[in-house]
Amino acid sequence: MSTTDETPRAPRASSLGPLGFPEPGPPRFESVSDVRTRLAEAGYLADDGIAGVVYLADRLAKPVLVEGPAGTGKTELAKSVARVTDSRLIRLQCYEGLDESKALYEWNYKKQLLRIQAQRVVADGDGTAAAGSDAGTGDGGETRSGVAWRDLEEDIFSEEFLLARPLLEAIRSTESVVLLVDEVDRLELETEALLLEVLSEYQVSIPELGTVRAERIPLVFLTSNNTRELSEALKRRCLYLHLDYPSLERERDIVLTRVPGIGAELADQVARIVRSLRTLELKKYPSVSETLDWARTLVVLGVESIDAEQAKATLHVLLKYRSDLERAAKELTVADAQA
Amino acid sequence: MLDVLTGFVSELRAAGLPVSLTESLDAAEAVHHVPLEDREALKYALAATLVKSSTHWKAFETAFEVYFAMRGPQYDIDADEGADSDRPSDEADLPPGEGQRGRQGGGGGDGLTPEELAEMLFRALMNANEAQMAAIARQAVGRYAGMEPGRPVGGTYYLYRTLRNLDLDGVLDRLMESARQEAPDGTLTPLEERLARDEFQSRLDALRKEIEDEIRRRLVADRGTEALARSLRKPLPEDIDFMHATREELASLRRAITPLTRKLAVRLARKRRHGRKGPLDFRSTMRHSLSTGGVPVDPKFRYPRPAKPEIMVIADISGSVAAFARFTLHLVHAISSQFSKVRSFVFIDGIDEITRFFETADDVADAVHRINTEADVVWVDGHSDYGHALSVFWERWGEEITPRTSVLLLGDARNNYHATQSWVIQEIRHRARHVYWLNPEPRAYWDTGDSVVGEYAVYCDEVFECRNLRQLEHFVSELE
Numbered sequence: 081m082s083t084t085d086e087t088p089r090a091p092r093a094s095s096l097g098p099l100g101f102p103e104p105g106p107p108r109f110e111s112v113s114d115v116r117t118r119l120a121e122a123g124y125l126a127d128d129g130i131a132g133v134v135y136l137a138d139r140l141a142k143p144v145l146v147e148g149p150a151g152t153g154k155t156e157l158a159k160s161v162a163r164v165t166d167s168r169l170i171r172l173q174c175y176e177g178l179d180e181s182k183a184l185y186e187w188n189y190k191k192q193l194l195r196i197q198a199q200r201v202v203a204d205g206d207g208t209a210a211a212g213s214d215a216g217t218g219d220g221g222e223t224r225s226g227v228a229w230r231d232l233e234e235d236i237f238s239e240e241f242l243l244a245r246p247l248l249e250a251i252r253s254t255e256s257v258v259l260l261v262d263e264v265d266r267l268e269l270e271t272e273a274l275l276l277e278v279l280s281e282y283q284v285s286i287p288e289l290g291t292v293r294a295e296r297i298p299l300v301f302l303t304s305n306n307t308r309e310l311s312e313a314l315k316r317r318c319l320y321l322h323l324d325y326p327s328l329e330r331e332r333d334i335v336l337t338r339v340p341g342i343g344a345e346l347a348d349q350v351a352r353i354v355r356s357l358r359t360l361e362l363k364k365y366p367s368v369s370e371t372l373d374w375a376r377t378l379v380v381l382g383v384e385s386i387d388a389e390q391a392k393a394t395l396h397v398l399l400k401y402r403s404d405l406e407r408a409a410k411e412l413t414v415a416d417a418q419a
Numbered sequence: 420m421l422d423v424l425t426g427f428v429s430e431l432r433a434a435g436l437p438v439s440l441t442e443s444l445d446a447a448e449a450v451h452h453v454p455l456e457d458r459e460a461l462k463y464a465l466a467a468t469l470v471k472s473s474t475h476w477k478a479f480e481t482a483f484e485v486y487f488a489m490r491g492p493q494y495d496i497d498a499d500e501g502a503d504s505d506r507p508s509d510e511a512d513l514p515p516g517e518g519q520r521g522r523q524g525g526g527g528g529d530g531l532t533p534e535e536l537a538e539m540l541f542r543a544l545m546n547a548n549e550a551q552m553a554a555i556a557r558q559a560v561g562r563y564a565g566m567e568p569g570r571p572v573g574g575t576y577y578l579y580r581t582l583r584n585l586d587l588d589g590v591l592d593r594l595m596e597s598a599r600q601e602a603p604d605g606t607l608t609p610l611e612e613r614l615a616r617d618e619f620q621s622r623l624d625a626l627r628k629e630i631e632d633e634i635r636r637r638l639v640a641d642r643g644t645e646a647l648a649r650s651l652r653k654p655l656p657e658d659i660d661f662m663h664a665t666r667e668e669l670a671s672l673r674r675a676i677t678p679l680t681r682k683l684a685v686r687l688a689r690k691r692r693h694g695r696k697g698p699l700d701f702r703s704t705m706r707h708s709l710s711t712g713g714v715p716v717d718p719k720f721r722y723p724r725p726a727k728p729e730i731m732v733i734a735d736i737s738g739s740v741a742a743f744a745r746f747t748l749h750l751v752h753a754i755s756s757q758f759s760k761v762r763s764f765v766f767i768d769g770i771d772e773i774t775r776f777f778e779t780a781d782d783v784a785d786a787v788h789r790i791n792t793e794a795d796v797v798w799v800d801g802h803s804d805y806g807h808a809l810s811v812f813w814e815r816w817g818e819e820i821t822p823r824t825s826v827l828l829l830g831d832a833r834n835n836y837h838a839t840q841s842w843v844i845q846e847i848r849h850r851a852r853h854v855y856w857l858n859p860e861p862r863a864y865w866d867t868g869d870s871v872v873g874e875y876a877v878y879c880d881e882v883f884e885c886r887n888l889r890q891l892e893h894f895v896s897e898l899e
Contacts, residue, residue: 112453128459128460128463129463129466132453132460132463133463133467135452136449136452136453136467136468139452140445140448140449140452144467145471147473148473181702187709189705189706189709193705193709196709196712196713197713236709306473309892315471315472316442319445319467320467320470320471320472322473322476328621352617352618353610353614355617356613356614356617359617386610387608388610391610412610
């Protein structure tokens with residue numbers, strides 16, 4: 081199997097025709113390291129896994145399912161990718177009870193009603209004039225109203241009356257798009273099926289209008305906090321990326337890039353303390369975003385090197401449960417307990 | 420390459436991962452796009468396409484390390500001594516003791532005494548020198564593991580032997596000691612102490628992993644990919660038996676419970692959707708009225724909000740199901756956060772309500788501890804007596820069961836030959852909406868010895884075998 085000598089784009093182009101697969105558009109990234117450096121420029125530090133999956137998603141034209149604990153940068157990843165690829169970010173926030181009229185499309189019934197009303201006014205004006213002749217030639221009138229009806233139907237079920245919701249909008253867009261489907265796990269199992277057609281074929285079928293194919297395949301990110309197991313059908317269509325809490329080094333770098341004015345020593349300490357906290361058994365572990373908040377707090381307070389007292393006084397930025405706070409304060413100050 | 424990939428996929432399937440045909444095709448395509456010489460990239464490409472659940476990651480990683488192990492002569496089991504060409508090639512045939520001794524004699528290929536090796540290890544850990552740590556791991560495995568070609572074992576035994584000789588706890592103490600000395604005033608504040616310890620611990624973990632990898636590489640070289648993969652296969656988290664789970668496994672199970680209880684909540688709360696109407700849905704009514712020219716002939720209604728059901732959990736926490744019971748308590752706690760009204764009871768031969776413990780303590784471990792110490796569950800001798808526990812339950816709380824209540828019983832129904840009092844279950848069944856029994860024993864053991872689950876089963880809606888997460892999930896999805 082040759083890998084390096086041929087350009088990876090070549091096989092894609094040939095698979096378009098017979099299946100009617102939409103044009104994926106030019107690749108957004110050159111290589112895995114290209115993903116990394118460009119994301120880093122946008123302030124998102126990706127590790128090998130993240131960069132690799134984003135690269136593959138672009139090349140294979142597959143959606144990415146990003147799973148992991150809250151606050152590890154799942155949504156941020158999608159946003160950053162949109163930023164570095166100059167794409168429009170279209171976001172669909174999922175929640176229980178989301179239905180197709182909010183995710184896919186909806187007919188603008190108010191406008192349709194107006195259209196019908198308008199038609200009636202016009203028809204009434206016609207009708208009085210043509211009433212006499214209508215009574216005489218019965219079938220002539222029928223033909224005319226039949227035609228009018230079909231016109232009307234075609235008219236009110238045309239694109240003009242269609243309200244595109246996020247998924248359809250992402251499909252129809254001609255520019256490069258990053259579609260973010262946030263917190264898929266909040267959808268009910270049944271509603272998940274809404275996404276399937278979009279995710280695998282990049283098309284939306286509208287019964288009255290036909291099938292809308294993607295102009296250009298969007299880069300799709302689905303995020304999930306893993307509060308429930310997603311269906312096999314959905315998982316099968318996606319690349320899977322598990323975003324866990326970052327390693328010590330990566331967290332330190334994240335703190336350094338995202339918190340202006342922080343010293344290297346403080347960043348290192350912050351990352352270390354957070355790592356220690358994550359080894360405790362807590363109700364809720366401090367997330368990356370909370371780490372950043374904490375680092376910012378410390379910078380604002382003018383702290384240059386944390387001691388136990390300062391750490392204890394500001395821990396509430398990191399931990400949100402009283403029992404967690406108590407335990408953390410105890411563990412951090414009485415380290416000798418287990419020695 | 421394709422052959423390796425096919426073999427790899429079938430190994431994943433054998434380990435229990437659900438890998439579909441489309442996914443393996445995706446993997447094959449993904450491999451095109453990564454440079455093959457980059458092992459990490461290959462790993463992530465395969466992981467992204469083949470593994471769709473974070474709990475399966477470990478199984479994937481093991482299989483990956485085995486299938487795409489670094490190969491080469493330096494990983495032969497006799498590698499470090501094998502370099503000396505004067506070694507007899509039949510050395511492998513020596514009995515273990517002699518082999519070990521022979522190795523220790525000749526094994527100092529680079530002339531290090533065990534003390535020097537320990538010193539090197541200490542320094543490498545102190546400075547977090549990764550290259551050196553890898554080298555030491557290689558040395559240590561060669562020297563201490565005493566690996567014998569052709570032995571059909573996984574690496575655990577070798578790992579244990581290597582680690583025992585390295586005495587990592589002692590090393591940790593030394594590291595801490597020298598960290599203390601390096602501190603400006605000779606002591607560390609508790610916070611610094613804690614941070615230093617965590618830092619060293621993570622370096623030690625890295626070393627441990629390095630040693631594991633080294634052992635595995637040698638095993639692959641010795642026994643071939645497939646044989647090793649088979650002996651390294653471990654049950655996936657969802658297949659771990661509750662009754663025989665280790666501490667670590669239990670911890671991983673606990674994390675998996677939360678999504679499950681959500682599902683359980685949804686299932687139990689689900690009402691018949693058709694036939695029941697909620698308030699008028701104006702938007703939908705108008706939309707549908709288009710077919711009648713804007714006259715709302717057919718009013719549409721919203722679905723009613725699902726009602727939250729009440730649940731009573733009655734769990735056996737006696738010794739015979741101790742591991743399961745601990746798991747159960749976590750499950751109960753997770754359930755109670757999902758439902759408006761959960762009441763939980765535990766029993767051995769007496770029964771006590773423990774709802775209050777979960778309400779007052781916001782930490783599970785704390786609650787479990789209090790239940791074990793404070794709950795009044797022993798009546799006579801602390802051996803399970805389902806009959807007595809159930810009749811007391813009926814006396815004290817039976818009145819409170821309503822047609823909206825679902826009752827979950829958890830236990831192995833090993834009754835120590837006491838009276839079963841199964842009429843209680845019958846009475847409960849009359850009052851409650853559902854009665855389910857979850858039994859952590861294999862079905863084959865039911866109704867053998869002092870197990871009387873059959874007598875209770877006639878009055879339950881259904882009895883489920885519930886030995887692992889998969890079965891628990893099955894139970895949840897069976898609920899209508």
